[in-house]
Amino acid sequence: MNFDPRYSGRSFTSVGTRPIRPDGVDKVTGRARYGADFNMAGQLVGRVLRSPHAHAKIRKIDTSKAEKLAGVKAVITAADLPDLTDGDAAMYDILDNCMARTKALYDGHAVAAVAAVDARTARQALKLIEVDYEVLPHVVDVDEAMKHTAPLLNDAIFTEGLEEKPVKPSNVTKRTQYGHGDIHEGFGQADFVVERSFKTEQTHQGYIEPHACVASVSSDGTADLWVCTQGHFVYRQHCAQLLGMEASKLRVTSSEIGGGFGGKTHVWAEPVALALSRKAGRPVKLVMTRDEVFRASGPTSATSIDVRIGARKDGTITAAEATLRYSCGPYAGMWAEIGAMTAFACYKLDNVRTVGYEVLVNRPKTAAYRAPSAPMAAFAVESAVDELAKEIGMDPVEFRIRNAAQEGTRSSYGPVYGPIGIGPTLEAAKNHPHMKAPLGKNQGRGMACGFWFNFGGQTCTDLNIGMDGSVSLAVGTVDVGGSRASLSLVAAEELGIDYGQVKAVVADTSSLGYNDMTDGSRGTFSSSMATISAARNAIKTLRDRAAQTWDIPIDDVVWEKGHAIAKGEKYGNLAALSLKEIAAASGKTGGPIAGHSELVADGAGVSFATHICDIEVDPETGSTRVLRYTVVQDAGKAVHPTYVEGQYQGGAAQGIGWALNEEYIYGKDGRLQNPGFLDYRIPVCSDLPMIDTQILEIPNPNHPYGVRGVGETSIVPPLAAIANAVSNAVGVRMTHIPMSPPRILAAIEAER
Amino acid sequence: MAGVAVSTTINGDTVEYLCQPDETLLDVLRDRLGLTGAKEGCGTGDCGACSIILDDRLVCSCLVLGAEAEGRHVETIEGMAHGDSLHPLQQKFLEHAALQCGICTPGFLIAAKDLLAKNPDPTEEEIRFGLAGNLCRCTGYDKIVRAVQDAASVMKGA
Numbered sequence: 010m011n012f013d014p015r016y017s018g019r020s021f022t023s024v025g026t027r028p029i030r031p032d033g034v035d036k037v038t039g040r041a042r043y044g045a046d047f048n049m050a051g052q053l054v055g056r057v058l059r060s061p062h063a064h065a066k067i068r069k070i071d072t073s074k075a076e077k078l079a080g081v082k083a084v085i086t087a088a089d090l091p092d093l094t095d096g097d098a099a100m101y102d103i104l105d106n107c108m109a110r111t112k113a114l115y116d117g118h119a120v121a122a123v124a125a126v127d128a129r130t131a132r133q134a135l136k137l138i139e140v141d142y143e144v145l146p147h148v149v150d151v152d153e154a155m156k157h158t159a160p161l162l163n164d165a166i167f168t169e170g171l172e173e174k175p176v177k178p179s180n181v182t183k184r185t186q187y188g189h190g191d192i193h194e195g196f197g198q199a200d201f202v203v204e205r206s207f208k209t210e211q212t213h214q215g216y217i218e219p220h221a222c223v224a225s226v227s228s229d230g231t232a233d234l235w236v237c238t239q240g241h242f243v244y245r246q247h248c249a250q251l252l253g254m255e256a257s258k259l260r261v262t263s264s265e266i267g268g269g270f271g272g273k274t275h276v277w278a279e280p281v282a283l284a285l286s287r288k289a290g291r292p293v294k295l296v297m298t299r300d301e302v303f304r305a306s307g308p309t310s311a312t313s314i315d316v317r318i319g320a321r322k323d324g325t326i327t328a329a330e331a332t333l334r335y336s337c338g339p340y341a342g343m344w345a346e347i348g349a350m351t352a353f354a355c356y357k358l359d360n361v362r363t364v365g366y367e368v369l370v371n372r373p374k375t376a377a378y379r380a381p382s383a384p385m386a387a388f389a390v391e392s393a394v395d396e397l398a399k400e401i402g403m404d405p406v407e408f409r410i411r412n413a414a415q416e417g418t419r420s421s422y423g424p425v426y427g428p429i430g431i432g433p434t435l436e437a438a439k440n441h442p443h444m445k446a447p448l449g450k451n452q453g454r455g456m457a458c459g460f461w462f463n464f465g466g467q468t469c470t471d472l473n474i475g476m477d478g479s480v481s482l483a484v485g486t487v488d489v490g491g492s493r494a495s496l497s498l499v500a501a502e503e504l505g506i507d508y509g510q511v512k513a514v515v516a517d518t519s520s521l522g523y524n525d526m527t528d529g530s531r532g533t534f535s536s537s538m539a540t541i542s543a544a545r546n547a548i549k550t551l552r553d554r555a556a557q558t559w560d561i562p563i564d565d566v567v568w569e570k571g572h573a574i575a576k577g578e579k580y581g582n583l584a585a586l587s588l589k590e591i592a593a594a595s596g597k598t599g600g601p602i603a604g605h606s607e608l609v610a611d612g613a614g615v616s617f618a619t620h621i622c623d624i625e626v627d628p629e630t631g632s633t634r635v636l637r638y639t640v641v642q643d644a645g646k647a648v649h650p651t652y653v654e655g656q657y658q659g660g661a662a663q664g665i666g667w668a669l670n671e672e673y674i675y676g677k678d679g680r681l682q683n684p685g686f687l688d689y690r691i692p693v694c695s696d697l698p699m700i701d702t703q704i705l706e707i708p709n710p711n712h713p714y715g716v717r718g719v720g721e722t723s724i725v726p727p728l729a730a731i732a733n734a735v736s737n738a739v740g741v742r743m744t745h746i747p748m749s750p751p752r753i754l755a756a757i758e759a760e761r
Numbered sequence: 762m763a764g765v766a767v768s769t770t771i772n773g774d775t776v777e778y779l780c781q782p783d784e785t786l787l788d789v790l791r792d793r794l795g796l797t798g799a800k801e802g803c804g805t806g807d808c809g810a811c812s813i814i815l816d817d818r819l820v821c822s823c824l825v826l827g828a829e830a831e832g833r834h835v836e837t838i839e840g841m842a843h844g845d846s847l848h849p850l851q852q853k854f855l856e857h858a859a860l861q862c863g864i865c866t867p868g869f870l871i872a873a874k875d876l877l878a879k880n881p882d883p884t885e886e887e888i889r890f891g892l893a894g895n896l897c898r899c900t901g902y903d904k905i906v907r908a909v910q911d912a913a914s915v916m917k918g919a
Contacts, residue, residue, distance in 0.1 A: 029855045036863035037851040039798020039838035043864055046797040215898050217802040217810055218864040267864025268898050299803040490861035490899060651858040655900055662901030686807035686896060694902040695889040
């Protein structure tokens, strides 16, 4: 395939405009079909029985009474999902998380499931299943779990990454380390050193749509799965492997998705629904309740982080160090490692070291949440950076500008940066009117930076040109927030036609080659690359057809503004042929015209943001109010600027909730005490101000249009920016997220 | 359990159905009548994704029993547009990109319609408090508030 992904610096016609999204009307009229909006003939209702214990051995499960209940068509336990993982430890963990095999590892862990004719019968059947548990001691706190005295979740786990292989099992699955230089030497050069410990509590992505799927397994071994997911191709692979099916016999269709933010990247209910359908011989619909979503999907890590940063009087950072402990739930993860990689990524550092510890706890298995692991690390680091600036007597923005990474900087996690946006976002923040606005009593202003890697990955796209000249674009990356609009713009741009001539759809797993899931802010980045490539392949065919029509060599035909043009004076009398005209004649010139592309979208440009916020704190109650919020972020190239702004605003709002309010609260019994939106309170409309955005465009050299991912970085700075604002408002350094009123009050009172 | 026979009006049409006494109106709309525009985000009245208008009152249909709709008027998202002509709120939600994933959108539109019916000229604060019963996790509410402001000014002019 002849495709050059390098940035070309072209000017744009469609890209950068703000048309209405193609899936919009269906979504404002209630017609769009989400996970729970699909039904099949003869469909049963699936329900899952969950452990009420944080940690318990499953001695025996008796399903006989449930099986006898009229209307129950299937009851399954782990025995119905035999281990087919063949030594693949990660897949085994997924299997065990879908249905506990020998131990329940958290409050909410699935232990059995039923399929019945209606919801009431299914609920009744769950009550008839008898589980004999041997309750074991549990641990839910990340620091407690690291102690030698803590209950062990898995006695086959010995910490990886230590110099000497440990002789005793541990809840710490892995130690990782990043950095370069000599931090001892660096701290020796420092005139000022700040050292602090921070904690953040576990949060949930809080998508409004609970997990939902309809599974239908036929007796011939084929199956269909309708599901809300960020990655239907990945779900197909995982489900097929866990159920012992051939991937091609399982067709997975991604429904409209009602929010994911990383939380719909893992299978939980889907293999269970397929197993129920297989056993019952009928389609099964399985929809999680909100309680189940909180207790048994994949929230973030809770963290405990120590940071030490040293700087010279002139404001140059000489050394930086962080130790990061991240909870993973009951299965191994790489969350602390990502935290360790991102912690100091904004800065140019000669001496830096970060160490991460992955820690098992009796909580649900951690899943990705928008720039996973980065917000907590940024909270700790950016809080310490602010404090250090204060000690030196420098403006916190100037201090960051002085130490910001640049093109050519070796990042703290290894690679050398290309053109990056950290400096420009800081300069833009410094010059933003928000920075100069006056503050009132009990009000504080904070700012912070954030980094995210972004991801490219495997991508496959089809572009089909109809005989009427309209274009169908089939992509395999799930549209989580407007990518069908941005990809239609890209197809229109490349072909030189109107946006309205293009219709983008997300194809099912049987209609398109494999695509990685929509994660790592890759939806528009990677699928636009594949769309450009597919469009260029289609253009080649269009030129060929024009050349045939004119009976001239294809090399004499160029494509401009949606038309084939015969170049050179010798063809002066040949009128340009439009895409529509070529398409209309396609039946006589060689058949359908299409462009196909399969590629690995390497070169996702790293992304940086700087946020500014003003917070008012009531010193009597500790309650907070966000007065003003500004996001400055590099988009590389904003394909649909309105939806780019939306990503900036949405990430900021989630960060505000995380910073001020949201947390998983476990009782002494290890049970989650707030598994609902009443007690796990995400920001509502009246909690927030307008969120101002400024889009910077520092082109990504590895994308034809300069695009970078934009979805995730916006959640990285808010925890720190808000902590800095609250600290400035109350005059006390805040070290524990969320900064709920009781925590703020306690911090103020401790200082008095 | 014996079913309850209900006769009601939904989006102007007379509708009759049988439902269980403990069945929510949301379940009736979605599972019996195929009106899946109202969404279940929580089932406890906290998210507003199932918002409908019941006799001029904004309610969470997950907190209303199907049997309670007897003899009343129900308005759902499916009845908001007139034929192929969108309601100004629907049009402004599209123009302002006031939705990303869109799962909360039907609930927000119904709640905003109810708000503007009662207060045609709301301040930003009144919009924010008026929509505080509806959760959106994608947008940060900025573009939703702007869409409602814009729709209010269009509707006043109409």
